[in-house]
Amino acid sequence: MSNTQTPAVSVIVAIVSDTTGQANTAHLEPCLAALMKQVQPSESGTSNAEVIVPYHPNVRGIEEMQVRFPSVRFLKIVDLKTYTGRGNSREHHDELRSRGMLAANGAIVALIEDHGIPSDDWLERLIEAHRGPAAGVGGAIENGVTRPLNWAVYFCDFLRFQRPLPEGAVANISDANASYKRVDLDAIRPVWQDVFDEFTINGALRARGEVLAFAPEAVLTQHRQGLRLVPALTERFVWGRSFGASRAKLAGTAHRLSRAILAPALPVVILVRMTVMAWKKKRTWGAFAKALPLTASLVLSWSCGEFVGYLSGRQSSGGVATGDLLAGAGKAG
Numbered sequence: 543m544s545n546t547q548t549p550a551v552s553v554i555v556a557i558v559s560d561t562t563g564q565a566n567t568a569h570l571e572p573c574l575a576a577l578m579k580q581v582q583p584s585e586s587g588t589s590n591a592e593v594i595v596p597y598h599p600n601v602r603g604i605e606e607m608q609v610r611f612p613s614v615r616f617l618k619i620v621d622l623k624t625y626t627g628r629g630n631s632r633e634h635h636d637e638l639r640s641r642g643m644l645a646a647n648g649a650i651v652a653l654i655e656d657h658g659i660p661s662d663d664w665l666e667r668l669i670e671a672h673r674g675p676a677a678g679v680g681g682a683i684e685n686g687v688t689r690p691l692n693w694a695v696y697f698c699d700f701l702r703f704q705r706p707l708p709e710g711a712v713a714n715i716s717d718a719n720a721s722y723k724r725v726d727l728d729a730i731r732p733v734w735q736d737v738f739d740e741f742t743i744n745g746a747l748r749a750r751g752e753v754l755a756f757a758p759e760a761v762l763t764q765h766r767q768g769l770r771l772v773p774a775l776t777e778r779f780v781w782g783r784s785f786g787a788s789r790a791k792l793a794g795t796a797h798r799l800s801r802a803i804l805a806p807a808l809p810v811v812i813l814v815r816m817t818v819m820a821w822k823k824k825r826t827w828g829a830f831a832k833a834l835p836l837t838a839s840l841v842l843s844w845s846c847g848e849f850v851g852y853l854s855g856r857q858s859s860g861g862v863a864t865g866d867l868l869a870g871a872g873k874a875g
Contacts, residue, residue, distance in 0.1 A: 550669055551591040551721070552648030553577060556639050557601055558655045561632045561777045567603035568767060569656040570595065574611050580665040581613070591665055596642040598625050598634065617645055624737070632780055639717065639738035643727065652721035653738075658762040659686065667760035668721050677726035677752035678744065680715025681760030682707055685826075691769050693829045694836035698778065698844070700764065701819055704826070707756040714744045715754055719762040726752055771836070778840045779847035786851020805849035809842045816841075 555573060557565050574593065581591045596617040597604060608616055619641050625634035643651055650672050654660065661667075664681065671679045683703040685696035703716050717740040727734065730746045744754055786805075816837070820830040830837075 549589045549592040549648045551650045551652055551665060552643075552646030553591055553593045553652045553654065553665075554639055554642035554646065555593065555595045556635050556642070556653065556655050556717075557595070557597055558632070558635050558657065560601075561780055562773045565598070565601040567601065567607050567656075569765070570603075570607060571610070572659055572765065573654070573656050574607065574614060576659045576662075577665075578611060578613070579662065580660070590669070592646070592648060594642045594645055596638040596645070598622055598638070600627060615645070617641060632784060633737075636737045636739055640734055640736060643734060643738065646724070649724050650721050651724055651727060653717050653719075654762060655718045657764055657766050658683070658718055659765050661761040661763070664760050664762065667757055671755070671757035671760060672721065672723060674755070675753060676755040677747050678715055678720060678722045678754040679757045679760070680712070680721075680754070681719040681762055682756070682758050683716060683719050684761060684763045685829075686763035686765045687767075687769075688829070689769070690829075690833045691771060691774060691836055692764075692766055693826070693833040694840055695766060695769060695774055696764055697816060697820065697830060697833065697837050698840050701816055701823075704823055705758050705761075706823065706825075707758045710755065711753045712756060713748070713754070714741060715756070716740065718764075719760070721760075722747075726750075771839075774840060775843040778843040779850075782844035782847025782849075783851040783854075784847075786848035787854065788851075790852050790854075799852075805845060805852060808845035808848060809838065812841045812845070813838060 555570065555577075557567075557570060559565055559569050574595075577591075577593055581589055581593065583589050592615060593611075593613070594615045594617060595607075596619055598619055604616060604618075607614070619638060622634050622637050624637045625631070639653060643653075650668065652668060668679060668681065680703065682705045683700040684705070685693060685700075700716065700718065703719070717738065720740065722743075726747060727743075729750065730743065733746045734743050747754065817830075820827055
């Protein structure tokens, strides 16, 4: 794609499959295949979208993806501040997102993860939604693998973003299926130019009087391959520790200690909120009930990690965490 072209949307695809192991392109390939079916040239010769994949040098299989998808912009980032090359880390995902956003040319900047498969009309629906006044638009997130463990991970991560979604203004949208008007992102550039943190960015936009909204028809389906219980539990612990440590750094000593003291109650609070939410949504209540023991195990692992984060104040690699499972049983992984 020529640099003189201005796409309607820049899609940033974050490779997040390396929280507990080495990153590869097993999930990226079907994600990009689904995206590229929707990237079409316009009458003016420009494209409706550009696709950008920021990645660190240790991702396996990028060369094959460059051959398979020559129009995708693969950005090799060699100077990440939050990536050590060791496992049990996830802070660099947010830094990679910010690098992709800095390279984006589109009037709309969208963010998804390699685990997600966009629906056939995903781009069209996002563009349509951004004809309205909302600065940020979040799509729906569904589960595409019906194994109990996949359901459990999905419920921990994205139950909040399952259809049906509320109408009108919302407090947060998930960086696994989010989009923002570039002009509004530019207005808060200092907030995200180093690290993309969805809750900080969403809060900064709301503080400016901007509106966030859902686009329920812009559906992305989670297809996590080869999930196993121990890595899933480890992933949940890493995310909880990262979140707890980031909160500890922002809070005073008394607030930090109070959160650590209350941390043992987190599993109950989170599970109650998730159960109420699943009951209200109704669509997948049967799957939720069947996966509940696994979901409870994942929630317990998250809570243990958050407790450690509050006590130690240390993230796995010193970055900024995303996710707020307690605030809404939403994105946490």
